[in-house]
Amino acid sequence: MVKQHGWYPYEFQSGTTVAVAGDDYVVVASDTRLTENYSIQSRTHSNVYKMHNNSLLLSTGFLGDVLTLKKTLDGRIKTYEYTHNKPISTPALAQMISIMMYGRRFFPYYTNTIITGLDTDGKGCVYGFDPVGSMTQQLYACEGSAMPLILPILDANILGKNTSKPGQVKRTKEETVKMIKDIYMAACERSVELGDAVVVHTLTKEKGIETDVHPLRKD
């Protein structure tokens, strides 16, 4: 057996993010455990980043790329605001991220990214991206290490899948926050990379960002 040597530019850190858009709110969440190869790097690291314009960036994957993406984006947002004399809207920010990421088509940011915020009418919006910048607007999104455990729960709860009356289930922001906490408590029973705590942010036009931290199991 010949041992293959090589240098690999990426690592993968854990982290699981959820975003749910409502009529007049957006709720996002992230667990605070950061792991790499079964060892815990942090119990307090949230994958939610507040952007300058009151959008929330959720990004997991290779933390180095997550932070670089965020830093570059902060610069781009400032440039945009100096150029156009107005804050960047969340849909425009999403488009900007998409272009930035596709610009690295052949050496991608190794991240699973979601951007959320309120549109000009105060309605919640969620945009999901793949690592090379393909973008979709979604009702809800989930990315990161425990995505397989959480995504079908959101399908069932939000879209009412496999019920006698399928269709979107409307929730208040308080109900959404409770739903997300319940989901994280369920998921942390079965994922070693998810745990410690879940941070839930609620974004509304009236109150801005409200933050709630809920403890999870720490083993």
Next chain:
Amino acid sequence: MGDDIMSYNGGVALAMKGKECVAIACDKRYGVQTVSERLRFRTNLYELREQRKLKPLVLYNMLTNLLYERRFGPYFVYALVIGLDPKTGETYVFDSDNIGAISDNVNLATVGTASDYIFGLGELFFKPNMNADELFEATSQALLNGVDRDSASGWGAVVYVVEKDKVTVRELKGRQD
């Protein structure tokens, strides 16, 4: 989720415990032939030789034994064993990997290509001491919503609910893609 060959055919199964009832469910894409035939052969022999029905724990030990016999050329199957003692109402749910690793008697077990998707749902829907109807609903919802996110499982499902005096088999319609 296992070796590539373990997801050659796809398919998934799920088992959950209730109060004096237990449910097992699977999708309808895949039938495991050789292992089930050989296990049937051994259980028949056991019942003839011992002149009594075999208990869930015996079946489970038989299965893991059968699988471990092929430790270095294994069958490419995962398995679940469930049971209910008709006298005491005690319930049994066990799972096994392809080489017969034994498990504890658990509340919830799922194996197959959609198991990650189902585990999240299962943990959310499982409540201790469910009655047979609640158990059926929880099991069905976990299975159907789970297989819809997996391209290698689906095509409807079969749910067995075992109670002290009866076994109810229900076929569920699901997405046909």
